[in-house]
Amino acid sequence: MLRRQFLGAGLAAATLAACRTAPRSASREEFDATVLADGRGSHRTLAAAVADAPADGVRPYRVLVGAGRWREKLVIDRPNIHLVGADRAASVLFFDAAAGQARPDGQPWGTWGCASVIVRARDFSASRLSIANTFDYLGNLDSPDFQPMGPNGLQAVALMLDQGADRCTLADVDLRGHQDTLFVDAGRSVFRRCRIAGSVDFVFGSGRALFQDCELQSRARPASKPRQGYIAVPSTPAAQDCGLVFDRCRLTREAGVPDGSVALGRAWRPGRTFSDGQYGDPGALGSAVYLSCWMDAHIDAAAGWDPMAYTARDGQRVMLEPQDARLFEFDSRGPGAARSHNRRWLDAAQAAAYAPARVLDGWEPGT
Incomplete structure (x- = not known):
């Protein structure tokens, strides 16, 4: 009888411990x-778990990420990896590299290498966790002690969808950084009920991405920066019909972000190397659309979108104006919503063209 009681108590304790580290309703x-x-x-480690995944990716390889803070620089290079956390506040994947900092080999991380999590394979999924880049952006922004390597030193990506990524799904995930939080540079992806926090260009890239019921939280920068930030910065190829689409999202702010200080975004022409030199890619014509989104007063109601400079083929610095890119909105609401020459609104028929099936080019992700 005593032995049975002991075993029962041990089982109860083990069950309680499992509940503390596993997602609700999961074993x-x-x-x-x-x-x-x-x-x-x-x-x-998460890296060890991913390394043991089958290379063929025939079925989902599910990884339970228990409660805790996991400091790893994680590369997802196997298909069909599914990361499932205990809770977005409890399971946190993070690293603290900035583009202008040195890697162990002495070379800079660069924009394409500084991300805390880099996805280079199809059918990646993440749910109920957070991914952050904890580089001290504010502490280094105006610090004479920070001597970055290269021109983009403060970029610090949390999640990058790199070449090879496609059909990626993130649900109930927090993505946190400051400059360049989320780099959607390849494939098709869908974000559901996620919160993406950053300040400068914090959702950017050339991929197809649909954001449904997400929160886009602008973070505070020093008062010396009158333009506190930019949200969507697409570099969509001109031949690609859709880029970044925000559907029923909420544009919010941290305490300290002033009214009218944040732009909806700007179109990016990234520098590329061509046979006749290095200059802004003329084939990039950014596409970003806000559909039925609620916008707080930190959004610049009059301007809405900003221009962005790039280097032309002749070496001159040129501004890519919002009207020369594909930057639109429809049915915007809240104190940051407005109509102006710079804020081009779609009509209902035009907005209907940004249905999920078109945005995701025929891919129909599960619920």
Whole structure:
């Protein structure tokens, strides 16, 4: 009888411990790998768990990310990896590299290498967790002690969807950084009920991305920066019909972000190397659309969008104006919503062209 009571108590304790580290309504048996703070998971690190995934990706390889802070620079190079956290506030993946800082080999991380999580394979999924780049942006912004390598030193990406990524799904995920938080540079992706926080250009890239019911939170910068930030910065290829589409999202702000200080975005022509020199890619014609989004008063109601400079073929610095790109909105609401020459509104028929099936080029992600 005593032994039965002891075993029962032990089972109850084990069950309670599992509940503290596993997502609600999930058991460890549902996962192919587990990474737990107490070290009792199948793998000690997320990188080790991903490395053990099958290379063919025939079925989802589910990884339980237990409650805790996981400092890793994670590359997803196997298809069909599904990361499932305990809760977006509890399971936090982070790293603290900026583009202008040195890698272990002495070379700069660069924009394409500084991300905390880089996805280079199809069918990636993440849910109920956070991904952050914790580089001290504010501490280094005007610091004479920070001597970055290269012109983009303060860029610090949290998540990058790189070449090879496609059909990526993120649900109930927090993405946090300052400059360049989310780099959607390839493939098709959908973000549902996510919160993306940053200040400068914090959702950017050339991929197809649909944001449904997400929060876009602008973070504060020093008062010496009259333009506190920019949200969407697409570099969509001109031949691609859709880029960044925000559907029923909320544009919010941290305390300290002034009224009228944030632009909806600007179109980016990234520098490329061509046979006749290096200059802004003339084939990039950014596409970003806000559909039925609520906007707080930090959005610049009059201007809406800003121009962005790039280097032309002749070496001159040229501004790509909002009217020369594909920057639109429809049914905007809230104190930051307005109509102006610079803020081009679609009509209902035009907005209907940005249906999910078109944005995602025929891909129909599950719910």
